[in-house]
Amino acid sequence: MKYFILFGPPGAGKGTQATSMVEKYNLRHISTGALLRKEIAAGSELGLKAKALIDAGSLVPDEIVEGMIESEFMTATDVAGFLLDGFPRNTAQAEDLDAILAKSGNEVTAVVSLMIPDETIRERIRHRAAIEGREDDASEETISNRIATYHGKTEPLINYYKKSGKYNEIDGLGTIEEVHDKIRELMDRF
Ligand code: ADP
Secondary structure (H helix, E strand, O other), X not given: OEEEEEEOOOOOOHHXXXXXXXXXXXXXXXXXXXXXXXHHHHOOHHHHHHHHHHHOOOOOOHHHHHHHHHHHHHHOOOOOEEEEEOOOOOHHHHHHHXXXXXXXXXXXXXXXXXXXXXXXXXXXHHHHHHHXXXXXXXXXXXXXXXXXXXXXXXXXXXXXXXXXXXXXXXXXXXXXXXXXXXHHHHHOOO
16 A cells, blocks of 8 residues: 655645546545545534634644544555545654554655745635635634644654655646646656
8 A cells, every 4th residue: 555645835736636646546535624624514523623723723633633544544445545635734643644554564655745935825825715715714814823833833744754765845836737747757656
């Protein structure tokens, strides 16, 4: 099994690129953000708890997203691997992911990192707010908090994965097709 991590700040284009990546490489797409939004839409207890944190631009507790990840791993069949989108988002999650995979003799295959500057993050999220109507995209304050959360908690993962030689960075600026081609060139190596 291959385990790819699609990494990058909010608005980098992870969701957009994930769709074509999973098709081309027969991967199961696991977006923790999408799974959490599903719980919110269903009105579950977990969803209620997550909503307040998401709307504040904070992270939801590690055990919640890790539980989701493990159950996705267990229920997927007939795939060549997984594409993790939005997970891990802090060092504890990355360490726990390594431990979860090690139990079955697996490891992270590669990190595909889409990089864009903070100003582009804001522009793209504003644009997405108009199209998708996500509540966490609607307020400038939430967007600022998500950018701060990214720099404070998620960005340190770049070094974490550089140390293990798994980190690969792609310029996330450019058209969807241009970024797609660069990702494909990279993924073809694994
Ligand atoms: P974006 O597209 O902005 O990167 P996501 O759809 O991946 O956002 O996630 C939306 C929100 O869900 C995050 O801001 C965060 O509150 C929560 N979330 C998603 N994944 C995780 C995770 N791995 N750990 C903690 N919180 C998460």
